[in-house]
Amino acid sequence: MANIALESVSKVYPDGTRAVHDLDLEIEDGELAVFVGPSGCGKTSALRMIAGLEEITDGTIKVGDRVVNDLPPKDRDIAMIFQNYALYPHMSSFDNMAFALKMRGHDRSEIKRRVDDAARVLGLVDVLKKKPRTLSGGQRQRVAMGRAIVREPQAFLMDEPLSNLDAKLRVQMRAEIARIQRDLSVTTIYVTHDQSEAMTLGDRVAVMRKGELQQLASPQELYREPANLFVAEFIGSPAMNLVEATIEGGLARFGEYSLPVDGRAGLGSYEGRKVALGIRPEDFEDAALSDAPAGSRLPVTVDLREDMGSEIFLHFSVSAPHVATEEVRDAVETEEALAALENPAGTPFVGRVGRESRAREGDRIEVAVDTRMLHFFDLETSASISK
Ligand SMILES: Nc1ncnc2c1ncn2[C@@H]1O[C@H](COP(=O)(O)OP(=O)(O)O)[C@@H](O)[C@H]1O
Ligand SMILES: [Mg+2]
Structure with a gap:
């Protein structure tokens, strides 16, 4: 051998x-x-x-x-x-x-x-x-x-x-x-x-x-x-949620939302710049099941609830641009996901939440984000921005 x-x-x-x-x-x-x-x-x-x-x-x-x-x-x-x-x-x-x-x-x-x-x-x-x-x-x-x-x-x-x-x-x-x-x-x-x-x-x-x-x-x-946007998008199912965000005063801002990014030294040189923000589906929770601090909660409208038995997938839309770089496109596996990258209305997100979640389609709820698990990538090089 x-x-x-x-x-x-x-x-x-x-x-x-x-x-x-x-x-x-x-x-x-x-x-x-x-x-x-x-x-x-x-x-x-x-x-x-x-x-x-x-x-x-x-x-x-x-x-x-x-x-x-x-x-x-x-x-x-x-x-x-x-x-x-x-x-x-x-x-x-x-x-x-x-x-x-x-x-x-x-x-x-x-x-x-x-x-x-x-x-x-x-x-x-x-x-x-x-x-x-x-x-x-x-x-x-x-x-x-x-x-x-x-x-x-x-x-x-x-x-x-x-x-x-x-x-x-x-x-x-x-x-x-x-x-x-x-x-x-x-x-x-x-x-x-x-x-x-x-x-x-x-x-x-x-x-x-x-x-x-x-x-x-x-x-x-x-x-x-994941070392870059390609690996981030390719590995994991459902895929990592990716959206454009701006780094401003210790926050990542995207659409109507902002999440704290304190303590991420790697983001220092990105102040005022756009980056790709990545959130794995399981790093969301139905806020009703979580004691997460107010700063890490996002109000969303549930578009679709998929009950998987052991967990629930909640789909919602974020009104911020997709990350649709060539790397991401190459990694996308389905025609639907590729088509979604063209949708100007917003970026579809999936959260994997606990099976106790009562959230239904059309409900306005809050989802909590585990902000320690956020991923950031440079939009030009596609490389992961270190912590
Ligand atoms: N004999 C060959 N002559 C010319 N191009 C080839 C040949 N074999 C494979 N390719 C090309 O090389 C690239 C890599 O192919 P391949 O190694 O088969 O990829 P994979 O196994 O990952 O699908 C593709 O663009 C394919 O079309
Ligand atoms: Mg082959």
């Missing part, structure tokens, strides 16, 4: 497409790292360069202490698991997993040991004699993983391996992959466009946009301290 290091790695395709730009990161030995970002941001290109399936335009890739830039895929000792796995239909699960080992001339007892070990980890012991068509979708996926596992590679690379499965099976297999990876502790890079998958799976998550790394951090850190 080994760590994987990328040093200033770039990929420019022959047609001039710059798919990956100056990627610098290190995945530790045994770590499960996730690459996440919108379609086209360069995840697959990055993975294929690590696997050796795509030439590197610039930079260095190391596996362990070996530079692998010029090694063919088969000599890199890395197993890649794709979304479209093809099992041999006429072979049993055992033979499907054993195939590559036989081709490599391993002896029978060694093959049996490795396949049995993999089957135990994967929960396939009872279906080793079965052919693919008699297996469930999840079992087939696990056999495909088994074929990679039996090679006992230095690292696994997985490119959206679950995207062909239905939602329920996907969540189940996600948990399986996390468990298997922990059991084997093989360095793994997992690629997905789904931020919730990234957050639940990764020890660390690398967020990419347009071929560039935005932030590499633990899920908690990405969520609590």
Whole structure:
């Protein structure tokens, strides 16, 4: 097993497409790292360069202490698991997993040991004699993983391996992959466009946009301290509420509202200037359920109440401009959210409040804000403004 290091790695395709730009990161030995970002941001290109399936335009890739830039895929000792796995239909699960080992001339007892070990980890012991068509979708996926596992590679690379499965099976297999990876502790890079998958799976998550790394951090850190507006908007569901605000005399003013920002030294140089203010939905509470001070309460009109059972989403509108920079647009995931960025009437907000909230559609209520949790970003650079 080994760590994987990328040093200033770039990929420019022959047609001039710059798919990956100056990627610098290190995945530790045994770590499960996730690459996440919108379609086209360069995840697959990055993975294929690590696997050796795509030439590197610039930079260095190391596996362990070996530079692998010029090694063919088969000599890199890395197993890649794709979304479209093809099992041999006429072979049993055992033979499907054993195939590559036989081709490599391993002896029978060694093959049996490795396949049995993999089957135990994967929960396939009872279906080793079965052919693919008699297996469930999840079992087939696990056999495909088994074929990679039996090679006992230095690292696994997985490119959206679950995207062909239905939602329920996907969540189940996600948990399986996390468990298997922990059991084997093989360095793994997992690629997905789904931020919730990234957050639940990764020890660390690398967020990419347009071929560039935005932030590499633990899920908690990405969520609590997004490095820029792209990460802030992309990570978290419902997304962070973002609005333009002006910093004035220790207050962030937006629309008819103002919130105290005392003690945020980083905002010192922004006096009188516009910034992006971000508030996570859960940092709101129905003021009727809160003893928050008057200064952190905002009167709002409830546009929509969504009862989620364990909590309630209250939607309301803030009459201040959207933060609709290119970074934010790139991170927005739905057409509705993109359309909302064009709405001149105001900026839609979502608050996640306690399930005891009695607020109904059309009610004029107060919401309390946990002002310690406010996020601020520079509108020009998009970077987070430090505390
Ligand atoms: N073989 C190729 N030739 C030219 N452009 C490519 C090729 N493969 C991918 N691209 C382009 O490179 C960019 C990154 O693609 P990709 O790595 O597949 O992103 P992702 O996996 O994040 O969706 C995209 O603009 C894509 O169209
Ligand atoms: Mg891809």
